Structures are given as C-alpha cells and as structure tokens.
Amino acid sequence: VAKSNDATLSNISVNGVAIANFSASTLVYDVKLPMGTTAIPAIAAAATHVKTSFVITLPTALPGAATIKVTAEDGTTKTYTINLTVSTTSIVESYANLVQLFAYRNMVTVECMPELISGNITIFDISGKEIARHAIKSTQEQITLETTGIIVVKISDSNNKIVKVSKLNIN
Known part of the structure; x- marks a missing residue:
C-alpha cells in the first residue's frame, strides 16, 4: 500500500474562530485581530489525512506570522502561513x-x-x-x-x- 502524500489541512482556527473561506490548497492567510490585541493568539489546525502530522510555530510578537508545517505520511511537506495583524479600527x-x-x-x-x-x-x-x-x-x-x-x-x-x-x- 502506497503511503499518503496528502500534506494538507482541513481547517485552521485563530483564537477558536475558523478562518473564513479556508481552502486546503491556499497556503497563505491574512488575519486581522481586534484593536488593542497584544497577546499572541492560539492557533489550531486539523489535518486532512489521519497519518498526516503538523507543527505550529507562533510568532514572537504582533504583527507577525504563524506557520504550520504539514508532513504527509510519505514525507511530502507543505507550509501554511497565517499573517497576523492588529486592527486599527475598534x-x-x-x-x-x-x-x-x-x-x-x-x-x-x-x-x-x-x-x-x-x-x-x-x-x-x-x-x-x-x-x-x-x-x-x-x-x-x-x-x-x-x-x-x-x-x-x-x-x-x-x-x-x-x-x-x-x-x-x-x-
């Protein structure tokens, strides 16, 4: 049986809110956090395939980029990037x-x-x-x-x- 090469995610959420219009094939997202946000948000994800793994790396400051490196069963990798900015509008x-x-x-x-x-x-x-x-x-x-x-x-x-x-x- 061939190993899966599926290195995609089925969803990504920021502070418990799913990213709107998420698509497994889109690798870069821009997320605007509410005005006044200073804490790095929680990022969660789910893999599309059961034998796919991923590692989430959070930014050290805002604005910043979180990355999710996804590794398929056969070693294929993809990296999703979530660019986090803070809104200037309340x-x-x-x-x-x-x-x-x-x-x-x-x-x-x-x-x-x-x-x-x-x-x-x-x-x-x-x-x-x-x-x-x-x-x-x-x-x-x-x-x-x-x-x-x-x-x-x-x-x-x-x-x-x-x-x-x-x-x-x-x-």
Whole structure:
C-alpha cells in the first residue's frame, strides 16, 4: 500500500474562530485581530489525512506570522502561513459601517449586526431633545415617529458605547 502524500489541512482556527473561506490548497492567510490585541493568539489546525502530522510555530510578537508545517505520511511537506495583524479600527467603529438607517414618511428603519442586539436606538429632534428610545431586539428595528423634519439617530451597543450617529430627514 502506497503511503499518503496528502500534506494538507482541513481547517485552521485563530483564537477558536475558523478562518473564513479556508481552502486546503491556499497556503497563505491574512488575519486581522481586534484593536488593542497584544497577546499572541492560539492557533489550531486539523489535518486532512489521519497519518498526516503538523507543527505550529507562533510568532514572537504582533504583527507577525504563524506557520504550520504539514508532513504527509510519505514525507511530502507543505507550509501554511497565517499573517497576523492588529486592527486599527475598534469593533464599535467597524459596526458603524454595518448599520443602515432608512427614513420613510414617519418611520425610521434600522438594520444592524446581531452583535448590536441589546443596544439602544435613541432619536433626538433638531433641538437635541430626546423624542424616542428603543431597545434593539433584532437585526431590523422600526420606529414610528410623530414628528417631521430633521432628526438625529444615535445607535449604541449594550455597553452604551456610541456606534453610529446619523442625521435623517423625516417628511
């Protein structure tokens, strides 16, 4: 029986999160860690073939590259590289780009990420007076207003950190 030459992995994870769009034939990945990360993340992998072995080498600092040298049963090798960088954008800032606001007649619709559930939508009139407050319970919330004109909508997460502030015209 010929020895296996399969030196591939079936998955790689960084801090318990599987690398998105992983493919056994893609050998280089770029992973952005959350802003403020200083600890070297845990890297885990799984071999495609039962008789394949691998060695994970972590970087000594961030940014840096982790490598996974995979050795097939017959000695064939492949090396996967995970380039680790630290985001300069906070999670709150990245959520801001994923929140959409729509105004139609007297209704404001907010579409957001599931991570913002338990946060709040606060609406102010042009003078700064709070006219509505609504808990975010789903990824799409609708708020009916009894006003027209310019309003300011503030979206905050469950820790009350402001994620987005937008001006809308209700007509």
